[in-house]
Amino acid sequence: MTDSFVTLARTEQIPEGAIRVFRAGGRRIAVSRVDGRFYAIDDICTHDGGPLGEGTLMGDEVECPRHGARFNVKTGAVVSMPAVVSVKAYVVRVLGDDVQVEIK
């Protein structure tokens, strides 16, 4: 049986409290580590395309560097304006030292 998980990174590439951008399946995906767990959302802000992976991670929220919208990195949900649409959140798993996301 095949699955649709793709290796994006090694665990050591994403320190605790960091967010980094990786590419897979033609997408840019921002992967963060919060309290030892990994989360993945689309890198592109739904407000005006800002690079969320270059934003500031505060707890489980990332602030877009362009106009300051905030998203929950665990769910992709918008936390504050000016964005009003959530970003896609991906299922993440760790196999050994590999951080993998499900690309459907």
Ligand code: FES
């Ligand atoms: S592009 Fe992200 S808040 Fe405007």
